[in-house]
Amino acid sequence: MNKFIVILLFFCFNIYCQKNTNPKENDSLKAEKLEEVILTATRTERQLSSIPLPVTLISGSTIKKSGSVRIDDILAEQTGLILATDESGFEGIQIQGIDSDYTLILMDGVPLVGRSSGNFDLSRLTVGNIKQIEVVKGPTSSLYGSEALAGVINIITEKPKNEKLTGRASYRIGSFTAQDMNLSLQQKKGKIRYALFGNRFSRDKYVLEPNDSDRSITVNPIENYTLNGKFYYDINNNIKLSASGRYFDQLQNSGFSFTDTDGDGQEIIVNAEGEALERDLNTLLKLDQNWSEKFNTTYEFYYTNYIAEDISRDTETSDIVFNNLFDQKLLRAEIRGNNIIKGMGTITTGVGYQYDFLDRTLFENEVSFNSQYVYTQFDMIPLENLNIIIGVRFDNHSEYSNQVSPKFAFNYKITDQLSIKGSTGYGFKAPDFRQLYLNFTNPSVGYSVLGYKTVPKELQLLFDQGQLAFGDNLTPDQGQARVNELIATFDNDLEAESSIGYNIGLNYRQSKKLILDINFFRNDFRNLIDTFVLARKTNGQNVFSYQNFDEIYTEGIEFSATYNIFENLEISGGYQLLYAFNKDIKKQVENGELFVRDENLTSIVLSKDDHYGFFNRSRHNGNLKVFWDIKKWDLNVNARAIYRSKYGLGDTNGNGTFDTFDDDAVVVDGFATLNIAASKKLFKKFEIQAGADNILNYQNINIPGNPGTRGYVRVNYQF
């Protein structure tokens, strides 16, 4: 902590010194602003093509042309971003073969919270007021801290810029009565600017595999609202204040039935109905101050609250059969500064404080974290054609080991068209609340799961209650000694999960006519947190807890190409080759120490050729897109095809990995989805759009989020 204060002081001193640097115009920076600009990679505005990190930029116009409604729709169409549904049916975006748990989701630079089993449900976010989406791949903890292992997705909302009051209203209706309504207004009046946005989305239920009563899944109807307001006040040319708020409210009906035994021991079927509520509030207060052309600072105060509540009642007795509350809050204050040093580059430094809070039904008490952090980054141009970025961040956390996250990246322009770029960095993910504080005993099966921090108290309690099976022949003293021994293994803090990522690639750019990108990546993970059996209970079940275990890696190649055949016809394609393995399991396979069962159920050695590796990873992913603007008719037509090769959701033969011998029930064969859309402008102010998603009508029981072909029409009115 003392160390932290010293760093803080140093930082303040640094700002003070930099205040006095001589202001001078930077011409090149102004010119860059005309091109596609990305904020997330360096926390300063940088021209897309020159960034030394693998980035993807999705523009608002691409989103509109594609007819997307929610953020996950459009992300799933990007090279190297895979919308993966896990074995529990939760969806998340996989980057470089890394689960969505390890991707930080930002909106206008501040984090969004609220995850189900680690997955961030991106369908919570509407695309209605999105200016662009920026995706940075590879560890980015040097700037953003925890969770930025696989990358960062930053969703940038529209900012008001016109003097005139302008607005947009749109209505879209499609299959399953999916309705999407948007209304937005924006105006600039003197020193004040504002933007208001509202969205309503609803969809009826749909049924997967309706003809197979054993397997059919009903996806319940959904209805949600998003409200967003942004206010800007320009105190003067150099001091700008902004406040923004976002509120999201979603209601989804739920219904399920299960078998129970009544008072007489008779089996009865209980039907339950209820609703799942989700609420998300984000508020951001921000002050931007330009001290000079060379030096600016930003002060940020952010508060977010995510609440999810599931309540289900017995339809006959109205008794509550299921109630689950999840209430997470995050408070963050951050100060950062950018200092441009002529002829050298830009120094970015930031310092912040964060408070995390969670109240959850499965936790005994409300829990909270405190953390402080400081980061600095030097973005320099030592040679005319060479850009180097060096950055480091220090996180001091109340509940787990401190983290130092360094990063190095370079971009070298070989010719005007061809450049080489590479980066390496450290990323980490803090143990989550569940891994630290869960205290859960399954009421029907009887096993217990104890978070790392709850073990000393709860294990002792279980022992005192005589629930631990150490056997009859152990004296109480011997039993206590055994408990103490187990508790002692929890003396050290749980380590954060961490990774080191490497990226190296080539970029070829012939103006906008032809753009080629190739990138090799590798991510080495350490200290992945997993459950293990801590002790045995007298009821025959186990007590589980969490420990640092696995080492895994992902590696592969990403390739993308964009070609403008003529000015308004663009063809683009992308491909990702991916290998993802648990290092221990891979070694066992290489040594012939991992087994499967043949058709006689006899164990045989698993050969390398029959081993696929990590679950939910497809070896091949690709996309092909055509966008055609027919200017004379004010018409845009496009078609986007996305392919994902075979993957396995789980292991059915007990060897902990996915192989050719695993049961078909957990295998999803390779599939393609094809989406088309066409939009036409009418009478200047109107635009109509019609399209169909998943035109090949691909469906799979393991992907409940996909109901098959969906057609839609949309009307957009600009005023």
Place this chain on the structure above:
Amino acid sequence: MKKGFYLLLTFSLIIASCGSDDDSCAESLFFEDADGDGLGNSATSQLACSAPEGFVTNSDDNDDTQALANLISETTNNLPAPQEGGQGQPISGDFTLFDLDTGAITTNTDDWDIAFRATTIIINGGISQGTTDEPSRIGDAAAYIATGTMADITSADTSLFVQDAADALAIPSGSDNGWYNYSGSPLFLITPLPGKILVIKTTEGKYAKIEILSYYKDAPTSPDAFVNEGRYFTFNYVYQPNNNISTF
């Protein structure tokens, strides 16, 4: 017969002495295996470059007139392993006792080797964990789990044997902890871990190896926990009927 051997011995000695300058031959001692069981009689031996017919390198046979009994390889189908309670209720119910020496289920609570109740496997050696209806350990059986295929595990490593203890069973319970994996949602399958061979020392001091093939009735290749009835063990085993021989 004996005469012939002496003749052979003399003859080979001559050859050996003639070829004493031949460096490629390293002589060693071979023992007679009259009963052809692969074990030699330490009382009858000869030096040779390679094993003469009827001779072996082993000298462990204490009775060279009678061959060893053959290994017994069997499959036990649908051994029931019921259990009362569970799912949060206290567990009880009799274990199904199995005697490897007879290759059959037994009700003799003294003379059994291995016993089954749902996923719990106990052996007749060590101490009871004291769960309801758990039999006490009268015998001196022991066990361990070896990793490999049934064909790979060709002998028992006597240094690895453990017995049931108060806080851990010789065949540990729990998913991925001992002999099985529990998949949980959505399949809820109990799958015997492939490549896990239970090596057993029986109450009579004999050795055996067991591979559990299935936990479901009639051992379906792709069991469905909602269709196939569980708590039925199907396993292959190989039993070494001879005393003091740990290979199988």
